[in-house]
Structure formats: structure tokens, C-alpha cells
Amino acid sequence: MTNEPVSDQVILLDHGSGGLASQQLIGELFLKYLDNPILRGLEDSAVVDNRPGRLAFTTDSYVVDPIFFPGGDIGKLAVHGTINDLAMRGAEPICLSLGLILEEGLPLTDLETIISSISEACKQSGVPIVTGDTKVVPRGKADKIFINTSGVGIVPETISLSSRQAAVGDKVILSGTMGDHGITIMTRRAGIALQGNLQSDTMPLHRLVARLLAEFPGSVHTLRDPTRGGVATSLNEIAAASGLSIQLDEKSLPVRPEVRAACEILGLEALYLANEGKLLAVVAPEPAPALLSLLKATPEGQDAAIIGTVVAGTAGRVVINTPIGGSRVVSPLHGEPLPRIC
Amino acid sequence: MRHVDEYRDQALIEPLIAELHRSVQKPVRLMEVCGTHTMAIFRSGIRSILPAGMEIVSGPGCPVCVTSAAHMDAFIDLADRDAVRLAIFGDLFRVPGSRGSLAHASSRGAKIDVVYSSMDALDIARNHPDDLVVFLGVGFETTTPGIAATILAAHRQRIDNFCVFSTHKVIPGPLDVLMQDPELRINGLLCPGHVSAIIGAGAYQPFVDRYRLACVVAGFEPADLLNGLIRLARQIAQDRPAVDNIYTRVVSWEGNRRARELVDTVFEPADMEWRGLGPIPGSGLKIKQAYHHYDAEQRLEIVIPDVPEAKGCICGQILKGQTTPPRCPLFGKRCTPAHPIGPCMVSSEGTCAAFFKYGADT
Amino acid sequence: MRVEQVEGSPDDFTSEQLATVNMDGISRKVRLDVVDRWPEVGDYVIVHAGFAIHSLVEEEAKRNIELIRELASHMPEELLRSDNGS
Numbered sequence: 001m002t003n004e005p006v007s008d009q010v011i012l013l014d015h016g017s018g019g020l021a022s023q024q025l026i027g028e029l030f031l032k033y034l035d036n037p038i039l040r041g042l043e044d045s046a047v048v049d050n051r052p053g054r055l056a057f058t059t060d061s062y063v064v065d066p067i068f069f070p071g072g073d074i075g076k077l078a079v080h081g082t083i084n085d086l087a088m089r090g091a092e093p094i095c096l097s098l099g100l101i102l103e104e105g106l107p108l109t110d111l112e113t114i115i116s117s118i119s120e121a122c123k124q125s126g127v128p129i130v131t132g133d134t135k136v137v138p139r140g141k142a143d144k145i146f147i148n149t150s151g152v153g154i155v156p157e158t159i160s161l162s163s164r165q166a167a168v169g170d171k172v173i174l175s176g177t178m179g180d181h182g183i184t185i186m187t188r189r190a191g192i193a194l195q196g197n198l199q200s201d202t203m204p205l206h207r208l209v210a211r212l213l214a215e216f217p218g219s220v221h222t223l224r225d226p227t228r229g230g231v232a233t234s235l236n237e238i239a240a241a242s243g244l245s246i247q248l249d250e251k252s253l254p255v256r257p258e259v260r261a262a263c264e265i266l267g268l269e270a271l272y273l274a275n276e277g278k279l280l281a282v283v284a285p286e287p288a289p290a291l292l293s294l295l296k297a298t299p300e301g302q303d304a305a306i307i308g309t310v311v312a313g314t315a316g317r318v319v320i321n322t323p324i325g326g327s328r329v330v331s332p333l334h335g336e337p338l339p340r341i342c
Numbered sequence: 343m344r345h346v347d348e349y350r351d352q353a354l355i356e357p358l359i360a361e362l363h364r365s366v367q368k369p370v371r372l373m374e375v376c377g378t379h380t381m382a383i384f385r386s387g388i389r390s391i392l393p394a395g396m397e398i399v400s401g402p403g404c405p406v407c408v409t410s411a412a413h414m415d416a417f418i419d420l421a422d423r424d425a426v427r428l429a430i431f432g433d434l435f436r437v438p439g440s441r442g443s444l445a446h447a448s449s450r451g452a453k454i455d456v457v458y459s460s461m462d463a464l465d466i467a468r469n470h471p472d473d474l475v476v477f478l479g480v481g482f483e484t485t486t487p488g489i490a491a492t493i494l495a496a497h498r499q500r501i502d503n504f505c506v507f508s509t510h511k512v513i514p515g516p517l518d519v520l521m522q523d524p525e526l527r528i529n530g531l532l533c534p535g536h537v538s539a540i541i542g543a544g545a546y547q548p549f550v551d552r553y554r555l556a557c558v559v560a561g562f563e564p565a566d567l568l569n570g571l572i573r574l575a576r577q578i579a580q581d582r583p584a585v586d587n588i589y590t591r592v593v594s595w596e597g598n599r600r601a602r603e604l605v606d607t608v609f610e611p612a613d614m615e616w617r618g619l620g621p622i623p624g625s626g627l628k629i630k631q632a633y634h635h636y637d638a639e640q641r642l643e644i645v646i647p648d649v650p651e652a653k654g655c656i657c658g659q660i661l662k663g664q665t666t667p668p669r670c671p672l673f674g675k676r677c678t679p680a681h682p683i684g685p686c687m688v689s690s691e692g693t694c695a696a697f698f699k700y701g702a703d704t
Numbered sequence: 705m706r707v708e709q710v711e712g713s714p715d716d717f718t719s720e721q722l723a724t725v726n727m728d729g730i731s732r733k734v735r736l737d738v739v740d741r742w743p744e745v746g747d748y749v750i751v752h753a754g755f756a757i758h759s760l761v762e763e764e765a766k767r768n769i770e771l772i773r774e775l776a777s778h779m780p781e782e783l784l785r786s787d788n789g790s
Contacts, residue, residue: 192458193732193733194730194731194732195730195731195732196729196730196731197729198730257728257729258728258729258730260728261727261728261729261730262730264727265705265727265730265732265751266458320387321387322385322386322387322564323352323355323386323564324352324355324359324386324387324388324391324564324568325352325355325356325359325387325391326386326387326388326389326390326391327387327390328384328385328387328389328390328700329699329700331679331698331699331700334678334679334680334699335436335679335680338432338433338435338456354772354773358772358775361775431753458753458754459735459753459754459755460753460754461735461754461755462754481753484752484753484757485752485753487737487738487755487757488735488737488738488752488753488754488755490738491735491737491738491755494717494737495737498717498718536750536752536757539740539750539757539758540757561768565769565772566772569771569772569775572775588768588771588772589768590764590767590768591760591764591765591767591768592750592758592760593758594740597740598738598739598740598757598758599740600738600739600740601738601739601740601757604737604738
């Protein structure tokens with residue numbers, strides 16, 4: 001874009017001006033990685049062919065710090081997160097928008113790495129970016145890069161998933177280990193120097209969901225992806241929406257030993273840590289074991305487990321049975337988890 | 343080998359629970375002194391399986407909870423000063439003073455870093471030579487040796503832009519004050535695990551001698567806790583109070599002399615204000631004159647304001663074990679972890695937060 | 705946490721007194737400034753806010769669990785004999 005070597009180039013306010021520098025950024029970076037017939041038109045809005053079913057529409061903003069972490073980066077997260085939000089309603093994701101807010105001074109190589117990662121995530125999940133926008137703000141007014149992705153998907157007429165549909169006797173299935181993303185991000189921040197094999201679980205779940213819904217029609221009542229607030233908070237939301245209680249079995253909760261160790265060191269609970277590639281499924285009791293077997297045979301769900309049951313009882317309450325045979329309430333998350341003193 | 347899994351073994355736990363039920367022959371009222379015990383007892387679900395005659399109340403062992411509102415206000419005033427960068431333990435961030443919290447100060451632009459260790463604060467000082475990094479010192483005997491070591495390291499490495507605001511406290515003094523309260527009617531103490539690693543199990547002998555209190559030093563795993571409760575119940579049933587140390591893998595009779603020597607090098611006893619308990623002579627630690635350069639109160643001429651406790655909040659009584667959170671008129675209504683009024687609700691180790699989080703009805 | 709590496713020496717306070725410790729594949733550096741007994745590789749340490757406050761050898765940990773096992777199998781004589789001061 002200039003004569004400087006790419007490694008020295010940084011984002012300038014000009015890149016968001018709408019002028020020549022913006023056009024260069026779009027042409028030489030965004031289209032290079034994200035090209036498809038709809039985006040290529042660079043029109044004011046994307047026009048996408050319609051198909052039968054109902055429209056699912058979602059949006060999410062990504063401000064994760066650090067922007068690069070083991071297992072992924074902010075770009076990959078922005079693609080997977082929005083795809084998963086669509087999938088949790090049983091929608092087939094069709095396309096995404098990409099809104100970038102860049103801080104002046106962001107190294108161009110960092111931006112290129114992120115755009116390349118977005119491209120790879122889109123290709124692997126088969127969901128294109130069809131429209132986008134870029135703004136640049138003065139240094140200090142944003143933290144390196146913020147990303148918003150919106151997504152639309154199509155929900156077949158036969159499918160209806162919501163937290164309200166959890167029913168007494170239903171089994172609660174978690175598709176894999178808890179807390180991998182949350183603990184990875186936390187241990188990458190300054191001041192918490194933990195080393196070890198921790199990595200984000202970020203991955204798209206729409207194909208897994210499509211299989212579940214196709215092979216067990218009518219059996220899946222609720223799907224949620226337990227992102228911020230973790231499994232504990234998502235289950236509280238399901239319990240509240242359905243007006244029922246959920247009983248968990250602590251021993252059955254899948255947690256990787258490394259995540260459990262890091263949680264013990266920092267005084268945190270994996271139940272409250274974010275996941276970016278996991279789903280909670282509330283399913284009818286009879287097909288639950290077969291559904292679990294299917295999950296465990298997939299790469300996304302190999303560590304899946306039945307973690308609890310929906311029961312009648314105080315509306316909105318989640319109770320966990322502890323390994324010693326006692327019980328306690330699991331409340332939703334209040335405030336961001338911070339490491340404790342002791 | 344991991345030294346925790348054995349302590350959670352079901353085959354070990356079941357007979358312990360049965361034994362606990364057998365051991366309670368008359369009503370007993372116990373106090374767990376330490377905030378980490380409060381959390382561990384809730385998390386393991388032990389409260390839900392206690393025998394009918396056994397009551398456990400929480401003591402003053404959550405360091406953030408016993409930090410006075412006046413000190414919190416002084417912390418917040420400090421955060422608002424230019425060229426000051428605070429380094430804090432995460433628990434302090436949302437603790438309310440009389441006018442907002444450090445979280446509010448942060449939203450106004452105050453520079454506040456959450457650190458895991460006081461040594462991390464030294465790194466921050468090194469990386470921000472233009473700021474004066476003030477570490478907010480809260481904590482008991484377990485924390486203070488590390489703070490002393492940090493001050494000595496700063497001195498050795500000639501790190502000039504670092505100091506500590508010490509509101510550090512010691513445990514035995516206020517316990518003594520509490521035990522003199524005739525209304526409290528405590529039969530036994532579940533003595534803290536890690537504080538005792540420093541002060542030694544022998545530090546509780548005066549409580550046996552003076553108040554005929556059963557004292558058991560225990561660890562934090564379910565088997566440790568159940569074992570501790572069984573031994574307390576037995577001592578009380580047999581009316582043979584003694585200091586019983588069942589956490590010998592960590593705690594000795596004399597404690598960690600090396601750590602105490604470090605503390606004595608840097609700190610000296612001072613009068614200290616405790617939230618809920620008021621001022622207790624000699625229950626705090628201030629930085630010795632020889633290290634005054636690292637004493638934020640002297641260096642920044644900090645004046646501790648006169649601040650009343652929040653209206654209607656009964657954290658004081660809760661910290662003294664006189665009542666339980668559900669009996670507070672604010673609990674779960676105006677005072678929740680999202681909008682805490684008292685310190686016991688904001689710290690993850692606080693009794694109110696534990697009751698709210700793990701079930702007010704268990 | 706299990707000690708994997710020790711840096712510095714117990715007598716030299718001007719050295720960096722550090723240990724690398726590990727639990728289930730998670731490792732970190734901890735300070736040894738206040739530890740009661742200088743640990744060796746293979747020992748265990750109790751860590752508080754980045755500082756090792758106590759070091760122990762495996763036998764000590766095993767002895768505690770044995771005492772609890774005895775309690776669980778309720779052998780009354782053993783139980784009444786407290787092990788304080790040891």
C-alpha cells in the first residue's frame with residue numbers, strides 16, 4: 001500500500017476515511033481473503049437468495065484481549081461465535097456480516113493474520129462474509145481491534161428450539177469439557193503467568209447440530225452455547241425460562257485436568273468460565289443415551305456427557321449434587337471472574 | 343500423585359459422614375475462622391449433610407470483608423490521584439466504600455491492575471517508571487510474609503516507584519475479642535489451614551486455656567473438613583478441649599519461623615480498624631520506620647477518612663458469627679453480588695456471597 | 705504443587721529464590737522467599753499468592769490420609785490420641 005515493507009506498516013486514520021487508503025485495504029486485503037460473488041460487488045448491502053423456512057438473525061461483538069491466543073484469535077472467534085448462536089436455534093447459517101473497528105497504529109500484519117483466520121474459519125464452516133464495514137479510531141479509543149459479526153440463517157418449519165421447551169425428566173447434555181476458552185484467555189493476561197497445555201475450544205457447531213436434529217427429530221428441546229458466564233449461567237437461564245429446576249451431578253462434569261488445576265490455582269470454578277465450542281442440549285430422556293453416543297462419535301462432541309436432569313421444583317433453580325453426597329445451589333455468574341487472594 | 347483426589351474419595355467420605363452424625367451428642371456451635379474454609383464447606387455441600395445438632399457460623403477470616411469502609415474510601419481516593427497506579431488483589435475491585443468502589447474509580451480513568459502476587463506489582467513498577475505503583479495490602483498472616491519479601495526485594499533492587507498501603511491484620515487478637523462476647527456461645531473453632539501454616543497450631547493453645555474452646559486445625563478438602571468437624575464434636579462431647587492439628591502435612595506446632603522473621607523485619611504491630619469489630623489494639627501491621635519509603639501512608643500523606651458503615655447492613659454481626667445472612671433485611675433484596683452493599687456480599691469468600699451463591703436454604 | 709526446578713540458594717537473599725512447580729500439567733514460577741524448608745525437586749509446596757509458604761515430602765501427605773482412613777474405619781483408641789505438636 002506504500003513503499004514501506006508490509007511488516008512495518010500500521011493502520012492509519014486514513015484507512016477508515018472511505019478514501020483511497022480504505023479502498024486499498026478492501027481491495028488488497030479483505031477481498032484477497034474473503035472474496036465471494038456477493039461481497040465482490042461492494043454494494044451498500046448484500047442481496048442474498050431466499051429459501052423456504054424462517055429467518056434466524058443474530059449479532060455479537062468481539063473485544064477479546066489478547067487478540068491472539070492458543071487455539072485461535074479474535075477473527076476465528078467472531079465467525080464461530082455467530083455461527084453457533086444461529087445453530088443454537090436450529091438454524092442453518094447462510095451468511096455473515098463483518099464490522100471492524102480498528103485502533104490507529106494496529107500493525108497491518110496483525111490485521112492480515114486476523115483476516116486470513118476469518119477466511120479460513122468461513123471456508124471450513126461453509127458460511128461466507130457477504131457484507132462488511134471498517135472504521136478506524138484514534139489511538140487509545142479502542143483496543144487494537146473490535147469485531148462485530150451478524151449472521152442470518154434459515155430454520156426449517158419443523159424445528160423449534162428454545163429454553164422454554166425444557167421439560168421435567170429431560171436430560172442435560174454438555175458436548176465437551178468446560179472452561180477451556182475462559183481459562184486460556186485469563187492465563188494469557190498480564191500478571192497470571194501459568195504455563196501449560198491450555199487452549200481455546202473455539203469451533204463451529206452447526207454441522208453437529210444439523211446431525212442431531214436430523215437423526216433425533218423432536219427429541220432436542222433446547223440448545224444453548226455456554227459462552228460468557230459459562231455452563232452455570234446458561235443452565236440458570238434455561239431453568240428460569242422453563243420455570244423448572246435443573247439437578248446437576250458434579251462428578252459427571254467434564255473438565256480437562258489442566259483446566260481444573262488452573263482453576264484451583266486461581267480460585268475459580270470451571271462452571272463459570274466461557275466456552276466457545278460447546279453446546280448444552282436439553283433432550284427427551286429416552287433417546288438421551290443414543291444421542292450421547294452420536295455426540296461422542298463426532299470430533300466436536302467426543303468428551304460429551306450427560307450432566308444433569310430437568311426436574312420439577314423451585315422455578316429457575318440449579319442445584320448440584322456434590323461428590324460427597326451433599327448438594328448446593330449453582331447461581332448465575334455475577335461480575336467477571338477475577339482471581340482470588342487465597 | 344496428587345494430594346487432593348484421596349481427600350475426595352467417596353469410599354473415605356461415606357464413613358466419615360456416618361461418624362460425624364454419631365459424634366454429635368449434644369448441640370454444638372462451631373466457628374470456621376477462615377474465608378477459604380467458608381467457601382470449601384459450601385462448595386463441597388457439607389452444609390447440606392450436617393447433623394441436626396451442629397451449627398457452623400463464619401468468623402472474621404475473609405480479609406476483604408474485614409477491611410473497613412474507611413480504608414476502602416482511602417483506597418478509592420488514592421486510585422483517583424494522578425500518577426498513582428494501584429496494584430490490587432481481584433477481590434478488592436468491587437468492594438463498596440461509602441462512595442462507589444474501585445471499579446467505579448477505574449471507570450473514571452484510575453489506573454488499577456489486578457495482580458495475583460505482590461511481586462507482580464514490582465514488575466508493574468519496573469514497567470511504568472513514571473507512575474507510583476501502590477500495592478493495596480489486605481490479608482492475614484498467610485499473605486504478609488510475601489508482602490514483606492516484596493518490600494525487601496524492592497529495597498534490594500532499588501525500585502523507587504513502589505510502596506504498600508498496609509491494612510494487614512493478624513487473626514488471634516480479634517478472635518480473642520470475639521470469644522469474650524458472651525452472646526456468641528461458640529464451643530469450638532475450626533482453625534484456619536494456611537494462616538496456621540505461618541503462626542503454628544500452638545497459637546490456639548491460649549483459646550483452649552482461657553475459654554475451654556475445642557480447637558482443630560484442618561485442611562480444605564472434604565475429608566479434612568469432615569475429620570475436623572468429627573474431632574471438634576468429640577472434644578466437645580467429652581469436654582476435653584485441646585488443640586488438635588489434623589493438617590500436619592502443612593501445619594506444624596511452631597509454624598513457619600522464617601516467614602515470621604521476614605514479617606518482623608519489615609512490619610510492626612499497630613492498632614487496626616476491623617469492619618464490624620471496630621478498632622482492635624495491636625491487631626494490624628504497619629511498615630517499620632526503616633522501610634518508610636515503601637509505606638504509602640507516609641509517602642503519600644494518606645488521611646483515613648471517618649466513614650460510617652452502610653445503613654442497614656449487618657455485615658458486622660455476620661462477621662462476628664452473631665447471625666446468618668438470610669436474617670439480614672438487605673440480603674438478596676437490595677444487597678446481591680451484582681449490587682453489593684456490604685463487604686460480605688462482594689468478596690467471593692464472604693459469608694453473604696457464599697450463602698447467596700451456594701444456597702441460602704442449605 | 706510438585707517442585708520441578710529450584711533456582712537460587714536458601715542463604716543468598718540477593719539471588720532470585722524461585723521454584724518452577726507443576727500440577728496436572730500446569731506449571732508456574734513461585735517465590736521461595738518465605739518457605740519454611742528449602743524444597744528439593746520432587747517435593748511439594750503449598751502456595752499462597754505466588755509464594756510457597758510450606759514444603760513437604762510425599763510421606764507427610766500420605767500420613768495425613770492414613771490418619772483420616774483410620775478415622776473412617778473408626779478405631780476408637782487411635783482416634784482419641786491426637787497428634788498435636790508433631
